Amino acid sequence: MNRRASKAAGGAAQSRSDATTTLHGVVIAAHGRHYLVAPDDGGAPLQCFPRGKKSEVAVGDRVDYQSTSADQGVIVAIGERRNLLYRSDQFKSKLFAANLDQLLIVLATEPHFSEDLLGRALVAAEANGLKPIILLNKIDLEAALPLARQRLERYRALGYTVLEVSEKKHPEEAHAILCAHLYGHQTILLGQSGMGKSTLVNLLIPDAEAATREISTALNSGRHTTTFTRLYKLPKTDDEGSQGGALIDSPGFQEFGLYHLTEGTLERAFPEFRPLLAHCRFYNCHHLHEPGCAVLEAVEDGRIAPERHALYAQLVHEISQVVR
Ligand SMILES: Nc1nc2c(ncn2[C@@H]2O[C@H](COP(=O)(O)OP(=O)(O)OP(=O)(O)O)[C@@H](O)[C@H]2O)c(=O)[nH]1
Ligand SMILES: [Mg+2]
Numbered sequence: 357m358n359r360r361a362s363k364a365a366g367g368a369a370q371s372r373s374d375a376t377t378t379l380h381g382v383v384i385a386a387h388g389r390h391y392l393v394a395p396d397d398g399g400a401p402l403q404c405f406p407r408g409k410k411s412e413v414a415v416g417d418r419v420d421y422q423s424t425s426a427d428q429g430v431i432v433a434i435g436e437r438r439n440l441l442y443r444s445d446q447f448k449s450k451l452f453a454a455n456l457d458q459l460l461i462v463l464a465t466e467p468h469f470s471e472d473l474l475g476r477a478l479v480a481a482e483a484n485g486l487k488p489i490i491l492l493n494k495i496d497l498e499a500a501l502p503l504a505r506q507r508l509e510r511y512r513a514l515g516y517t518v519l520e521v522s523e524k525k526h527p528e529e530a531h532a533i534l535c536a537h538l539y540g541h542q543t544i545l546l547g548q549s550g551m552g553k554s555t556l557v558n559l560l561i562p563d564a565e566a567a568t569r570e571i572s573t574a575l576n577s578g579r580h581t582t583t584f585t586r587l588y589k590l591p592k593t594d595d596e597g598s599q600g601g602a603l604i605d606s607p608g609f610q611e612f613g614l615y616h617l618t619e620g621t622l623e624r625a626f627p628e629f630r631p632l633l634a635h636c637r638f639y640n641c642h643h644l645h646e647p648g649c650a651v652l653e654a655v656e657d658g659r660i661a662p663e664r665h666a667l668y669a670q671l672v673h674e675i676s677q678v679v680r
């Protein structure tokens with residue numbers, strides 16, 4: 357049946373089962389080579405496979421697809437992306453999501469969060485032009501709170517937004533704070549396992565039923581609760597100006613390689629380096645050992661934290677390992 361004929365036959369349901377008709381939707385979940393696509397016409401999500409061997413589809417992608425059965429389809433084209441967030445090592449890359457506005461880095465007082473991963477997530481946000489927001493969750497765990505706050509002081513000083521909530525103990529307060537920052541934007545939640553990403557999704561989107569740790573414990577299914585990346589549309593609220601948006605929940609991770617970045621992108625991803633870059637003696641300064649380096653001088657006299665420069669040096673080292 358051609359497009360005209362299917363139109364004549366009438367109805368979206370008819371054309372959706374027509375393999376030659378190209379339909380449009382958004383990828384809302386990715387698990388291996390399985391993708392869930394939410395059709396633009398508001399129909400139920402259907403399971404899709406990408407055409408061809410390489411699966412480079414990401415959650416948040418706009419796609420053209422053709423249905424192969426009532427609840428399955430094949431992705432035939434990926435729409436142009438505003439951005440694509442991913443991590444990489446020397447050998448492979450792993451997609452997080454596409455077409456994002458913000459990156460919410462979810463940390464907690466407990467378990468102890470990794471500052472290395474926090475620093476890398478900030479660099480990834482800067483490199484992709486995404487607004488990073490740091491969230492400290494579980495502030496009800498008072499014994500661990502002072503240290504967590506102290507560790508985040510540096511990032512506040514750099515100008516990053518740092519929010520503090522207790523999703524479990526003070527859900528109404530948390531709800532208000534989070535809505536103010538998340539409504540109207542497409543935001544990915546990144547963080548180590550157990551920080552409270554899925555709890556946050558459930559707080560803002562009650563019918564998301566994102567599995568939290570309790571559920572996984574009940575099912576005895578291991579440490580990592582969330583096993584795939586999934587997009588949830590924010591419900592429209594009554595108060596005017598709230599425009600929906602979406603949250604993308606992702607599995608907790610332990611590594612955040614950024615081997616695909618260039619040195620030029622890296623140096624600009626550190627906001628405290630930026631005003632100094634024009635003042636290095638050599639225009640192609642690597643800010644590692646060069647004489648007359650304005651960045652190294654700032655490290656020397658305490659304007660730049662040595663830990664931040666060490667992260668920069670480590671990332672430069674890592675990208676130099678890649679054969680381009
Ligand atoms: N004390 C306390 N516990 C919390 C809070 N928020 C979440 N938790 C608990 O922290 C645990 C982990 O929460 P999840 O939302 O599953 O964490 P996650 O970041 O999604 O973890 P992964 O899916 O494994 O990446 C659960 O037992 C939650 O109940 C909080 O504000 N205070
Ligand atoms: Mg989770």
Ligand SMILES: [Zn+2]
Pocket residue numbers: 636637641642643644646648649650651652
């Ligand atoms: Zn320099």
